[in-house]
Amino acid sequence: MTADTADSTGAGGRTTLSAIASVAGVSVSTVSKVLNGRSDVSAGTKERVESVMDDLGYERRPTRRRGSVIDLVLNELDSLWSVEILRGVDEVLDAAGAGMVVSAVHGRSANTREWLDQLAARRSNGAILVVSELTPQQRKRLVAMDIPFVLVDPVGSVDALVPTVGATNWAGAVSACEHLIGLGHTRIAHLAGPRQLLCSRARADGFHAAMERAELPVPEAWVAYGEFNDRSGRAEMARLLDLTEARGEKPPTAVFAASDLQALGAFEVLRDRGFAIPQDVSVVGFDDLPVARWTHPALTTVRQPLLEMAAMAATTLLRIIDGEHVENLRLEMATELIARASTAPPRPQS
Known part of the structure; x- marks a missing residue:
């Protein structure tokens, strides 16, 4: 089910607050403020929201929210x-x-x-x-x-x-890998999240699906499970580079991390080892936390809303x-x- 589905009318055709917000061009919280008679909404916005409510046939119900x-x-x-x-x-x-x-x-x-x-x-x-x-x-x-x-x-x-x-964790991971593949990368590693988490498994599955679709091999050691933090990203990236060096193999030219913080941990290790980002190794994260825009270089990532x-x-x-x-x-x-x-x-x- 997508966000578009969530914004449709509810059971019995009853209009949802999300649908009103979408039509009125405001946030759900603004609609809530109008419904609750809050004073911090401009007269014009209040009039527009109430007009949309009337047009969509929204039936106001007594609310028990205040004081909850x-x-x-x-x-x-x-x-x-x-x-x-x-x-x-x-x-x-x-x-x-x-x-x-x-x-x-x-x-x-x-x-x-x-x-x-x-x-x-x-x-x-x-x-x-x-x-x-x-x-x-x-x-x-x-x-x-x-x-x-x-x-x-x-x-x-x-x-x-x-x-x-x-x-949509699986689809987000697919888009991240397809982005790297579209740039010409064929040696792509994945810094995964905790194995027990559904979202981690969905992102790993999306990574494998995109690689299989492009008929690109994924060495078992190039998928490293860890935690959604920078410490784990550092440890996973360092282990992967140590392993490829010990085997005399070429390192990956791209890394898809299951979280932005893991990606930032990978940044640190790659720089310490003399790799330039993105000239030597491209890095993609997942989440689009505010910090993703402030890094140098700014982090390509999958925005999770x-x-x-x-x-x-x-x-x-x-x-x-x-x-x-x-x-x-x-x-x-x-x-x-x-x-x-x-x-x-x-x-x-x-």
């Missing part, structure tokens, strides 16, 4: 990725007059149990979960507490009745809290290749 408390649970807080998620959720909740409590579980089940206890104690109205794993037991407890929740970027198989918001994904998750949760029927439980928002200066054709072979 929403839990945002992240696996980590110390990353730019988490900051983008936080920004997207905050924009929608602030527009709706809802409060937010932010927690980090650091991938530890003990912390998750503690958060569930705290959530029950403060009687949160709903939860947005961006965690490494949601176990059947945890889901059962959330249901028992009658707390609606939405998963962002789910990491594994999820019950069909659980609302999720993700991105993190802020929009988070905003969509918050909007979906608020609709559930308001008693609306959510017809699209599996939302996948489109990724986009952003070509910058870290990729170029390979050097001519002497």
Whole structure:
């Protein structure tokens, strides 16, 4: 399911806030502000949004959002990725007059149990979960507490009745590799994310699919699984270069990293080893974090719409809290290749 599908009318033909925002040329949060009578919307914008609501036959329902408390649970807080998620959720909740409590579980089940206890104690109205794993037991407890929740970027198989918001990871990886292949690269390595994560496997599968389609070989050692951080990118890149040198093989002329931070770690190692980017090795990342534009050279990457994904998750949760029927439980928002200066054709072979 694509973002375009998510912006269509809902069950029974009821118009969604996303559809109103699209037609009016504003953000979902602006539509929420108009619905909630916020004063920080210009008269012209308010009139345009309300006109679109009338044209589309939007039926306003009594809202229970103001005064609501929403839990945002992240696996980590110390990353730019988490900051983008936080920004997207905050924009929608602030527009709706809802409060937010932010927690980090650091991938530890003990912390998750503690958060569930705290959530029950403060009687949160709903939860947005961006965690490494949601176990059947945890889901059962959330249901028992009658707390609606939405998963962002789910990491594994999820019950069909659980609302999720993700991105087209496989297609994004294919576009990254096809970009490199189109430039003339044939020796391409992949710095993958954690094996257990669904998004990592989808990106690795997309890499292999693009390489197979172009009939290009992928040595087993040229796919290195790690973590979505710069330390892992450094370690994976260094190991790959050490291995090719020990075997007397030519190094890759291009690297597709499963995250921008891994790509930046690869940058550091390549420069330390005397490789010029992109003259000797082209590098592509995944996420399009703000830092991707500030690197030198600027990083070619696959844009994962993190802020929009988070905003969509918050909007979906608020609709559930308001008693609306959510017809699209599996939302996948489109990724986009952003070509910058870290990729170029390979050097001519002497």
